[in-house]
Amino acid sequence: MKIVICLCLILYWLSFPVYPFGHSLLPLFSLDPSYININHGSYGSAPKYIHEKLQEYQLKAERNPDRWFRLDVQIEMENLRKKLSKYVNCDPDDLVIIDNVSAGINSILKSLKFQSNETILYYNIAYGMVKLTLQYLSTEIFTQKQIIQIELNHQTIQNTNLLLKKTQDIINKIKNVKLIIFDHISSIPAILFDIESMLKYFHSQGILTLIDGAHAIGAIELNLTKLNPDFYLSNTHKWLYTHRSSCLLYIKKDLQKLIHPIITSFGYLQSFQNEFFWLGTKDYSSYLTISDALDFRQTIANEIDIYNYNHQLAIQAGYLLAQMWNSSILISNEKFISTMNNIELPVIINTLDKMNILYQKLINQYNIFLPMIEFDKKFYCRISAQIYMELNDYQTVGKIVLDAISIIKFLPSLK
Numbered sequence: 402m403k404i405v406i407c408l409c410l411i412l413y414w415l416s417f418p419v420y421p422f423g424h425s426l427l428p429l430f431s432l433d434p435s436y437i438n439i440n441h442g443s444y445g446s447a448p449k450y451i452h453e454k455l456q457e458y459q460l461k462a463e464r465n466p467d468r469w470f471r472l473d474v475q476i477e478m479e480n481l482r483k484k485l486s487k488y489v490n491c492d493p494d495d496l497v498i499i500d501n502v503s504a505g506i507n508s509i510l511k512s513l514k515f516q517s518n519e520t521i522l523y524y525n526i527a528y529g530m531v532k533l534t535l536q537y538l539s540t541e542i543f544t545q546k547q548i549i550q551i552e553l554n555h556q557t558i559q560n561t562n563l564l565l566k567k568t569q570d571i572i573n574k575i576k577n578v579k580l581i582i583f584d585h586i587s588s589i590p591a592i593l594f595d596i597e598s599m600l601k602y603f604h605s606q607g608i609l610t611l612i613d614g615a616h617a618i619g620a621i622e623l624n625l626t627k628l629n630p631d632f633y634l635s636n637t638h639k640w641l642y643t644h645r646s647s648c649l650l651y652i653k654k655d656l657q658k659l660i661h662p663i664i665t666s667f668g669y670l671q672s673f674q675n676e677f678f679w680l681g682t683k684d685y686s687s688y689l690t691i692s693d694a695l696d697f698r699q700t701i702a703n704e705i706d707i708y709n710y711n712h713q714l715a716i717q718a719g720y721l722l723a724q725m726w727n728s729s730i731l732i733s734n735e736k737f738i739s740t741m742n743n744i745e746l747p748v749i750i751n752t753l754d755k756m757n758i759l760y761q762k763l764i765n766q767y768n769i770f771l772p773m774i775e776f777d778k779k780f781y782c783r784i785s786a787q788i789y790m791e792l793n794d795y796q797t798v799g800k801i802v803l804d805a806i807s808i809i810k811f812l813p814s815l816k
């Protein structure tokens with residue numbers, strides 16, 4: 402009996418994070434101590450351990466370039482795909498590593514063949530690069546009529562039934578929708594969509610699905626076999642802690658032959674994996690740090706604890722700032738909040754001009770970068786939570802925003 406109790410106690414103790422979350426983790430990162438990184442979501446931040454590993458790979462390449470490129474890096478990348486595929490639960494042959502989501506989305510959209518009456522749907526909250534790539538396609542390859550934007554508002558972004566109803570109405574009108582593009586976690590406003598339901602629904606309609614999961618891997622649990630998307634992308638340098646830039650591209654087996662990378666090189670027509678592996682001579686070190694980032698995470702805590710800390714901190718920070726600014730949060734149902742949250746700016750910020758003045762003031766005078774947006778007639782900022790942040794960081798930023806507003810309030814344009 403005593404042994405059982407001891408074992409239980411050890412297991413209980415082992416289930417705790419090795420490090421406590423918050424500022425005690427800051428020394429593991431290279432962030433400037435005077436900088437509050439309230440915007441981890443844009444570019445991520447790799448731990449010092451990852452920088453060391455990056456340099457090790459670069460040194461290996463320098464020591465014997467022929468051996469590295471002709472043998473070693475191929476084996477390393479093969480092993481990496483196997484390790485990563487376990488983390489996201491898919492067949493290793495269904496994923497490749499590429500530079501970033503932009504490269505992946507461009508490869509997919511510029512490879513797929515469309516009949517002149519087939520259409521692509523996307524939502525107004527899509528990332529700017531997606532919209533511009535579609536604009537390029539609509540002028541260079543398709544007609545404007547083939548690319549249709551669906552408008553979401555503060556209600557439809559947090560109600561999957563309403564969102565699907567709105568989308569279905571458009572599908573009924575257009576009839577021949579070939580592809581729909583949507584976010585797993587959108588950029589700004591940041592919303593965690595119920596893509597499991599969305600995927601089931603669109604597949605039942607025979608529509609191909611392209612998911613921009615730029616913010617997903619490392620932020621939330623990702624199970625690609627369960628989700629079963631047609632195309633899925635996620636930047637590992639945002640939330641998984643790899644070096645920039647590195648990104649996972651998953652393509653369902655029967656679609657792999659249809660998609661080619663933007664750069665054509667020696668892998669052309671060999672296989673999905675080979676085609677995306679060799680895009681000309683380049684530095685693979687950032688990609689290889691994916692393996693080290695997965696190891697690093699295990700030394701910090703278990704995955705669920707990392708997800709939960711960031712998710713809870715994003716929620717708490719949202720309430721705190723809304724209270725400090727006497728404003729509101731965009732998402733009321735926590736199910737739609739990931740590791741980022743959207744808070745309405747103080748009500749005096751009620752025009753785009755005022756929002757831009759505040760944005761510039763914060764960067765130029767306070768060294769604070771706070772992404773901002775007008776959405777559904779209100780003005781919001783986006784905050785990111787991360788394991789090295791604590792609630793008092795958001796309080797500090799909240800006060801800084803009030804301070805900046807109190808100074809610029811006296812400018813004629815803000816009255």
Ligand SMILES: Cc1ncc(COP(=O)(O)O)c(C=O)c1O
Nearest residue numbers: 443501502503528587588613615
């Ligand atoms: C939702 C979303 N999609 C795509 C991207 C593009 O990522 P990248 O610039 O690494 O290609 C971003 C970048 O922040 C994003 O937030």
